[in-house]
Amino acid sequence: MAENRPLVAADLRALSQAPLFAQLGPAELEAVAATGSVRRYDHGALLFSAGDEADAFYAVAEGAVHLFALTPEGDQSLVTIIGSGESFAEAALFGAGRFPVNAEVQGGTTLIRIDGRLFLKALRDNKTLGFHMLDSLLARQVFLIHEIHHLKAHSPSQRLASYLLSLIESDAWNGRGRLPLRKQLVASRIGIEPESLSRALRRLDEAGVVCAGDHVVVEDEALLRAYCASFGEADLLR
Amino acid sequence: MAENRPLVAADLRALSQAPLFAQLGPAELEAVAATGSVRRYDHGALLFSAGDEADAFYAVAEGAVHLFALTPEGDQSLVTIIGSGESFAEAALFGAGRFPVNAEVQGGTTLIRIDGRLFLKALRDNKTLGFHMLDSLLARQVFLIHEIHHLKAHSPSQRLASYLLSLIESDAWNGRGRLPLRKQLVASRIGIEPESLSRALRRLDEAGVVCAGDHVVVEDEALLRAYCASFGEADLLR
DNA sequence: GCCAATTCTTGACCAGCGTCAAGGGACGCC
DNA sequence: GGCGTCCCTTGACGCTGGTCAAGAATTGGC
Numbered sequence: 001m002a003e004n005r006p007l008v009a010a011d012l013r014a015l016s017q018a019p020l021f022a023q024l025g026p027a028e029l030e031a032v033a034a035t036g037s038v039r040r041y042d043h044g045a046l047l048f049s050a051g052d053e054a055d056a057f058y059a060v061a062e063g064a065v066h067l068f069a070l071t072p073e074g075d076q077s078l079v080t081i082i083g084s085g086e087s088f089a090e091a092a093l094f095g096a097g098r099f100p101v102n103a104e105v106q107g108g109t110t111l112i113r114i115d116g117r118l119f120l121k122a123l124r125d126n127k128t129l130g131f132h133m134l135d136s137l138l139a140r141q142v143f144l145i146h147e148i149h150h151l152k153a154h155s156p157s158q159r160l161a162s163y164l165l166s167l168i169e170s171d172a173w174n175g176r177g178r179l180p181l182r183k184q185l186v187a188s189r190i191g192i193e194p195e196s197l198s199r200a201l202r203r204l205d206e207a208g209v210v211c212a213g214d215h216v217v218v219e220d221e222a223l224l225r226a227y228c229a230s231f232g233e234a235d236l237l238r
Numbered sequence: 239m240a241e242n243r244p245l246v247a248a249d250l251r252a253l254s255q256a257p258l259f260a261q262l263g264p265a266e267l268e269a270v271a272a273t274g275s276v277r278r279y280d281h282g283a284l285l286f287s288a289g290d291e292a293d294a295f296y297a298v299a300e301g302a303v304h305l306f307a308l309t310p311e312g313d314q315s316l317v318t319i320i321g322s323g324e325s326f327a328e329a330a331l332f333g334a335g336r337f338p339v340n341a342e343v344q345g346g347t348t349l350i351r352i353d354g355r356l357f358l359k360a361l362r363d364n365k366t367l368g369f370h371m372l373d374s375l376l377a378r379q380v381f382l383i384h385e386i387h388h389l390k391a392h393s394p395s396q397r398l399a400s401y402l403l404s405l406i407e408s409d410a411w412n413g414r415g416r417l418p419l420r421k422q423l424v425a426s427r428i429g430i431e432p433e434s435l436s437r438a439l440r441r442l443d444e445a446g447v448v449c450a451g452d453h454v455v456v457e458d459e460a461l462l463r464a465y466c467a468s469f470g471e472a473d474l475l476r
Numbered sequence: 477g478c479c480a481a482t483t484c485t486t487g488a489c490c491a492g493c494g495t496c497a498a499g500g501g502a503c504g505c506c
Numbered sequence: 507g508g509c510g511t512c513c514c515t516t517g518a519c520g521c522t523g524g525t526c527a528a529g530a531a532t533t534g535g536c
Contacts (some may be wrong), residue, residue, distance in 0.1 A: 069387060077387065077391050094377070100383070123369070130368040131361070131368070135332040137376065138375065148317075148389065149315065151386065151390065155492085184513075184514085191389065192494090196493055199493085214502090422484085431524060433523085433524075437485095451484085
């Protein structure tokens with residue numbers, strides 16, 4: 001595992017993709033970059049555990065990180081997956097100063113570690129930075145509230161359908177071929193068991209989704225979209 | 239319905255209870271108050287609809303507001319209830335500038351309307367204000383993520399148990415007598431149908447919850463807490 | 477106090493999810 | 507190639523949450 005190193009141009013580019021920093025100008029981006037360091041991790045590395053004291057937050061330059069809680073039996077319960085160009089654990093900056101979940105690095109992953117104390121100082125020195133952070137946190141909050149509503153008001157199959165569509169929309173998947181995630185993780189993401197996912201996926205053929213092994217094809221995006229909404233709620237967002 | 243009026247001392251006290259403003263000093267509180275106006279609403283008044291252009295956000299001085307989405311059939315699907323001393327719709331400040339949900343006033347309610355443009359200006363002029371806002375938004379985000387995980391990993395009865403405990407902890411209920419909310423709304427809050435709530439409530443007698451009509455008694459708080467955790471996840475928060 | 481409207485409960489029924497268990501398939505390792 | 511491991515699928519089964527429908531209890535208005 002490589003040592004920490006300062007950020008280079010490619011890292012800056014990754015940072016600028018993070019929603020948290022997307023709207024920053026070059027000067028502000030530099031200010032953030034100055035508080036960070038880069039390090040590569042091996043697959044399976046435990047970045048931090050729930051309850052650990054937190055003095056930094058992270059952005060993913062390349063790869064992915066799983067945030068998860070633990071069941072009493074010791075199983076992982078996936079909270080979310082952080083992909084390239086996303087930041088996480090910002091909550092550690094304030095408040096209790098402890099990480100609320102566990103974080104495990106997936107594959108070979110390069111992370112940008114942003115020092116909490118230094119970043120807070122940068123926040124003090126740079127008004128715009130705080131503004132953009134507020135903006136993106138509020139947007140994320142709307143997303144989370146939507147997610148909660150979605151879990152309450154939609155059936156597992158509908159949630160699966162929505163998830164497939166969101167994969168396509170975010171360009172993480174093109175609508176045909178193997179999914180970018182293990183099905184286990186997809187199941188965890190939408191809040192069901194792997195067995196239920198198999199059945200839900202097969203039931204989606206009535207919405208134009210063909211599934212053979214790990215090869216999935218969305219034949220009619222509009223039909224799938226309609227399937228999400230039927231019996232469901234009017235779209236909350238936008 | 240009364241006209242708008244400026245904030246008086248009692249309103250300032252309500253503002254200072256809002257998590258968003260709880261840590262503010264008197265001077266900063268004044269700065270926020272200067273951007274606000276107060277108005278009383280009748281029961282059932284529609285404060286705003288999803289998609290409406292947003293130029294302000296609100297804090298509840300007294301009473302409550304329901305945030306809800308609409309089903310295709312026109313039914314309300316409760317997203318959350320905003321009580322005394324809470325603020326909402328801050329997301330309207332930035333981003334699309336549109337409200338993401340509908341808001342209906344409950345009972346006779348007094349709201350503090352905080353003008354968006356003025357508040358943004360106050361944010362620019364006052365560093366600490368932005369800091370505290372970041373702090374509380376991040377805390378709320380942790381709460382929402384916990385909520386999502388909770389919905390995925392716990393059974394409806396466990397969610398009900400958690401909800402009862404949260405009512406007690408927030409002093410909204412003392413653990414015996416009538417619930418502070420209609421059961422319809424409780425059901426919506428934990429993401430089930432009213433009929434299922436009736437059954438879940440009766441099933442909770444094995445966790446020391448006695449239910450007769452609208453009179454509910456939590457006999458053993460510790461037992462109920464254990465019920466939440468069994469088969470569930472390790473506590474995410476703290 | 478009475479009636480009407482709403483809310484809550486109960487029952488019956490069915491579809492769907494979780495669970496347990498077994499089987500198939502892909503992949504890596506030797 | 508053969509083997510083991512891990513992941514995914516399938517089947518069977520019990521449970522429970524959603525739905526529909528009817529009845530009880532509560533509320534509010536007059």
